[in-house]
Amino acid sequence: MDIVIRTEGLTKYYGKTLGITDLNLEVKKGEVFGCLGPNGAGKTTTIRMLLDFIHPTRGKATIFGLDTHKDNVKIKRCVGYLPGELELYKNLKGGEFLRHFAYLRGGVDWKHVQELAERLDFDMSKPIRSLSSGNKHKVGLIQAFMHKPELLILDEPTVGLDPLMQQEFYQMVHEAKEQGQTLFISSHILPEVERICDRVGFIRRGKLIEVEDVSDLKKHAFRQIEIHFAGSVPKEEFENLSVVRDVMVEDSVLRFTVAGPLDAVIKAAAKFEVVNVISHEPNLEDIFLTYYGGDENAAS
Amino acid sequence: MILFAFFICAFFPTIQESAAELETYMANMPEALIAAFGGTGSNIASPEGYLNVEFFSMMLPMMFIIYAIGFGGGVIAGEEEAGTLDLLLANPIPRWRVLLEKFLAMVGGITILSFMSWLGLVAGIYVYNMNIGLGQLAAATFSSALLSFSFGVIALAVSCLTGRRGISMGIATALAVGTYLLYVLAQVAKSLEKYQKLSPFYYHLAPDPLANGLKLGDMAFFIGTIVVFLAISFIAFQRRDLAV
Ligand SMILES: Nc1ncnc2c1ncn2[C@@H]1O[C@H](COP(=O)(O)OP(=O)(O)O)[C@@H](O)[C@H]1O
Ligand SMILES: [Mg+2]
Numbered sequence: 001m002d003i004v005i006r007t008e009g010l011t012k013y014y015g016k017t018l019g020i021t022d023l024n025l026e027v028k029k030g031e032v033f034g035c036l037g038p039n040g041a042g043k044t045t046t047i048r049m050l051l052d053f054i055h056p057t058r059g060k061a062t063i064f065g066l067d068t069h070k071d072n073v074k075i076k077r078c079v080g081y082l083p084g085e086l087e088l089y090k091n092l093k094g095g096e097f098l099r100h101f102a103y104l105r106g107g108v109d110w111k112h113v114q115e116l117a118e119r120l121d122f123d124m125s126k127p128i129r130s131l132s133s134g135n136k137h138k139v140g141l142i143q144a145f146m147h148k149p150e151l152l153i154l155d156e157p158t159v160g161l162d163p164l165m166q167q168e169f170y171q172m173v174h175e176a177k178e179q180g181q182t183l184f185i186s187s188h189i190l191p192e193v194e195r196i197c198d199r200v201g202f203i204r205r206g207k208l209i210e211v212e213d214v215s216d217l218k219k220h221a222f223r224q225i226e227i228h229f230a231g232s233v234p235k236e237e238f239e240n241l242s243v244v245r246d247v248m249v250e251d252s253v254l255r256f257t258v259a260g261p262l263d264a265v266i267k268a269a270a271k272f273e274v275v276n277v278i279s280h281e282p283n284l285e286d287i288f289l290t291y292y293g294g295d296e297n298a299a300s
Numbered sequence: 301m302i303l304f305a306f307f308i309c310a311f312f313p314t315i316q317e318s319a320a321e322l323e324t325y326m327a328n329m330p331e332a333l334i335a336a337f338g339g340t341g342s343n344i345a346s347p348e349g350y351l352n353v354e355f356f357s358m359m360l361p362m363m364f365i366i367y368a369i370g371f372g373g374g375v376i377a378g379e380e381e382a383g384t385l386d387l388l389l390a391n392p393i394p395r396w397r398v399l400l401e402k403f404l405a406m407v408g409g410i411t412i413l414s415f416m417s418w419l420g421l422v423a424g425i426y427v428y429n430m431n432i433g434l435g436q437l438a439a440a441t442f443s444s445a446l447l448s449f450s451f452g453v454i455a456l457a458v459s460c461l462t463g464r465r466g467i468s469m470g471i472a473t474a475l476a477v478g479t480y481l482l483y484v485l486a487q488v489a490k491s492l493e494k495y496q497k498l499s500p501f502y503y504h505l506a507p508d509p510l511a512n513g514l515k516l517g518d519m520a521f522f523i524g525t526i527v528v529f530l531a532i533s534f535i536a537f538q539r540r541d542l543a544v
Contacts, residue, residue, distance in 0.1 A: 044544070053386055054541040073392050081390035085544055087383030104391045143387070 002029035004151055004182045005050065009059035012045050018206040019045035023059070025201060025208065027184055032177055034197030034214075035186040041203040043186035044084045047155050050184075051081060063151065077105075080144035084155035084186070086136060088128045094139050095124030101143045108147050116142045120168060133160045145172065152176060152183045158192060170196050191281050194218060222259035224280040228252060230273035237268055301413055302420035308355050309424025312347065347430035348510050351421075356440045356510055360417060361447050361501075365476050368410055368452025373468035375402040377459035380543050389542070399460070399537050403530065406452060414445040432510075440510035446522035447504040450529075451476045457529040460537040500525065 005027035012019035020042035027033040035043050048054045050061055052072035061068045063075045088097055098117075102108035117124055122138040131139075137160045144152060158166045173183060173196045187193050193200050194214055202209040235249040238256060241264045247256040252275075258265060376399065379385045389395065418441045425432050455472035459465060479499040486496035496502050503518040 048386070048542075048544075051386075051390060053389065055539075073394050076390060076392040079390070081387070083383075083386045083390075085383055086387070088387070089384060101387075101391065104388075104393060106392075140387075 003027070003065075004029050005033075005061065005063050005184060007046075007050075007059065007061040010046070010049060010056055010061050011058040012042075012049060012054065013057045018042075020049075020203070020206045020208075023208050025211070027182060029182055030177065030180050031198045032173060032183040032185065032196055034193035034200040035184065035203060036188065036190065036193050036200050037186075037203035038188055040205075041188075042206045043188075043203060044155055046203075047084070047153055047184075047186060050153060051076070051079070078150040080147065080149035080152045082140045082144040082152075082154040082157050084159075086140040088136055088139055090127075090129045093125060093127050094122065094131065094135075097128060097139060098124065098142060098146070102146060105147055112148070113142060113146045116145055119172070120165060134162055134165065137161055138165070141169065141172070145176070148179075148181070150181060152181060152185075154183065154185045156186055156188070158187070158189070222257055224255070224257050225262075225265070226276075226278040226280070227254045227269050227274060228276040228278075229254065229269075230275055233272050237271070238265065241265055241268060301416035302423070305355070305417045305420025306424040306427075308351070308359070309421060309428050309430060311354070312350050312424075312428050312430055347425065347432045348436075348508075350430075351432070351437075351440070352508065352510055355421075356444055357505055360441070360444045361504065364410065364413065364444055364448030365451050367413060368406070368448045369455045369469050369472045369476070371406050371409055372452035372455035373459050373465050373472065375399070375406065375456055375459055376537055377463050377465040377468055380463040381465055383544065385542055386544070395538050396534055399534060403456070403533075406456070407449075410445050410449050410452070414441050417441055436510050436513065439513045443504050443507075443509040443514060443518070446519065446526075447500055450500050450522050450525040453526045453529040453533070457532040457536065460533040461540070463540070463543050 003026050005025065007023045007025045010023040010025075011021045013021075023042075023046060035046065037043055045054070049056055050063065050068055052069050055069065064078065066075050068075060089100075092100065094117075098113055099110075102110065102113060116122075117138075120138045120141065122135065122142065126135075128136065128139070141157065144154065158169055161169060173185070176183060185193075185197065194217065197214050199211060199213055200217060201211045229252045232252050233249060233254055235247060235254075238244060238249075238254060239247050243260045243262075243264055244256045244258050247254070249255075254269070256265075376385070379388065388398065418437055421437045421441070422434055424430070425437070451472050454475060455468045458471050459468035462468065480501050482492065483496055483499040483501040483505060486492035486499070500522065503521045507515050507518050509515075509518075
């Protein structure tokens with residue numbers, strides 16, 4: 001299997017502040033790799049090292065087998081990038097900006113740019129100064145995708161997109177994958193990563209904690225669930241199920257945390273009259289605490 | 301710029317008329333003040349003297365310097381602070397080429413500015429009958445431009461080192477003001493005389509390019525300064541971590 005991105009002991013300190021440490025990672029050709037972690041975890045640091053904007057304190061990284069520092073220009077020919085904090089030339093119109101970037105890059109099919117703009121419902125004739133953050137984001141996405149790069153590196157790509165555009169973006173990711181492109185996406189939103197990625201690397205406080213297939217992740221994905229019943233329910237009925245934790249009953253409302261398949265819980269609940277089921281996505285901190293509990297060394 | 305240079309010439313006849321008065325006035329001024337206005341004892345009623353005092357010793361370099369420092373300080377740092385540099389450098393373009401292109405734009409800008417200023421002067425001396433060679437004007441303009449450009453490249457170097465526009469412009473401006481004062485004070489204070497050659501202004505003001513044309517040595521000083529700080533810019537920008 002071809003490896004597109006490989007990092008070996010990649011480490012970045014900003015003075016004394018840790019950005020990321022000892023990152024060993026392999027991203028395979030054609031996969032969608034998610035880099036998941038809360039704010040300040042080191043996602044942007046990693047990405048900016050891959051693009052040679054900042055230089056590692058230690059370690060190295062290769063993309064397409066090329067050194068990210070020495071061969072950065074060669075690498076960038078085949079990479080599309082969306083920065084986490086996107087800023088555009090405000091004095092240009094959306095279309096002018098894209099033309100400029102297409103020119104700088106060279107070999108961009110303008111028709112494809114127009115297709116992307118149409119897809120994202122983006123009006124190229126408006127001055128960037130007047131665009132909403134969502135619309136600016138579209139410019140960022142278009143310039144990342146416009147040259148059909150072999151590798152897309154997207155730093156928190158859905159932040160600021162409205163739900164409709166998020167769906168469109170997920171679709172774009174899906175199609176990119178079908179066309180054999182590789183994607184490296186950072187995010188702090190678990191459901192998003194579950195939805196679009198094949199594998200996820202969990203990053204927290206500068207450390208890669210675990211890399212996992214999304215299909216495995218889903219098997220033991222846990223959520224907080226609330227079941228509202230027509231009448232009160234006995235706690236014992238649920239307490240002893242192996243997949244649940246933290247069971248609480250308040251009159252007719254049952255609250256619990258479940259890890260793994262829901263089947264047993266649903267079957268138990270089915271004995272009573274169910275009014276409503278509410279599922280809360282866990283926040284990242286909870287996930288990290290639950291699954292990768294021994295994070296004390298990560299915190300040090 | 302053209303108009304500005306032209307109008308500077310437009311005041312020449314008035315000055316010439318009141319020349320006698322001015323001369324006595326000047327004679328009474330303390331030496332330091334005369335030096336500060338760029339007077340090197342030359343006759344303000346002559347076209348050379350007039351243009352030196354009014355234009356080439358202070359006004360033109362100052363305008364060029366402001367332009368050059370503004371440009372140089374903003375070249376990399378401006379884009380870095382605006383947050384657009386990441387996106388720009390995600391294109392398959394090496395950093396040195398981005399810098400080179402911006403530097404060339406800077407050269408272009410100051411060249412155009414110089415040329416416009418020269419055109420204005422040419423028109424001015426023609427209309428107001430000032431007896432000065434076009435070559436002399438070009439020499440003095442060119443010397444002003446090189447002087448200013450040196451400060452612009454210093455600003456560029458600081459901008460490449462720090463990524464901060466304000467700091468770059470501040471340092472380069474402080475240097476310009478400081479070295480100008482050094483030059484002027486050294487004119488009158490004997491103790492400072494040996495430091496005068498440290499001031500870039502010395503290589504523009506002392507040789508009086510309007511009267512004497514360009515001297516290789518002076519130009520070499522400017523070009524040397526520019527080359528050194530340009531090299532610093534390239535090395536610094538190539539190596540540095542970029543701010544977000
Ligand atoms: N330029 C910088 N200077 C100093 N510290 C930084 C800089 N950039 C990031 N950091 C620090 O490095 C850590 C990782 O940040 P970052 O990579 O931006 O995280 P993420 O993208 O996952 O939110 C944070 O603690 C952050 O404060
Ligand atoms: Mg980030």
